[in-house]
Amino acid sequence: MGAKRGSDPLLLILVSLAGSPKHGHAMLLDIQAFAGLRLGPGTLYGAIGRLEEHGLIEAMPAHGRRRPYRLTPDGNHVLRSRLSSLGGTVRAGLERVAG
């Protein structure tokens, strides 16, 4: 199964790669660690394909059949913007739930 309903594999991958370059398996483990979500392999590579196509991540030289990916400057910019937007939403939501 892919990620839970409502999660965004693209965002999760960008966050994972913001820490350091990673190959697919390392991304899955990292995402499971920080988000508690287990992406399916097809979901992961579908998202990797879209991110690479849009120039938000780029492939690095392969190690055997494993190929690490890293964030591009555009990817970094998009991630910052998205997290900033989400941060506002989260803050507003928490305030309203608390109030």
Next chain:
Amino acid sequence: MIRRLLRLYPRRWRDRYGDELEELVESLGLTPTNAFDLIGNAFSERMRSATRRTAGGTLMTDRPRWGSMALALIGFILLAPTLLFIGFSVLIYNLGVPMDGVRSIIDGVVRIGPIDIGLALLPFVALAIALAPLIRLSMARDEGEIVARVVVRPGRARANVVVAALAIVAITILVTYQVTDRLF
């Protein structure tokens, strides 16, 4: 088994990510959950590949015509029940071919509202699906005015043209039947 599942993906996509994905699935193990995930995403990639091709894109497209052929096939499958219904109706009611078994089935089917409506609507759905890869909509601003263009590109997608033509014939016959209350 993993390779068989990967063959569900578009060839270009597989050439680019197949080895990595195969290695990952080998590491994780091919559980039923992972298999369903691969199948679902292979379908998504097929659809994206077909969509990009019909939009005029060139990135990561599969072999030419896969998407349009698939849509032609889907259109034909949707159209088939109505074509059979019309064909048998013509044989039985217009040409007087004695087919009592089929006749009783047809008489029974048309009394079931949802099926009757479905048989009438399916040609329209089939027509839309068959034409989808052949039609490109574009909007552009020309000297301050927004100009919408509809471009029909039959190209090599002859199967889509054939299915669309069959759908139009079926629609024409059904409309004629509704107007005159008889076939031919």
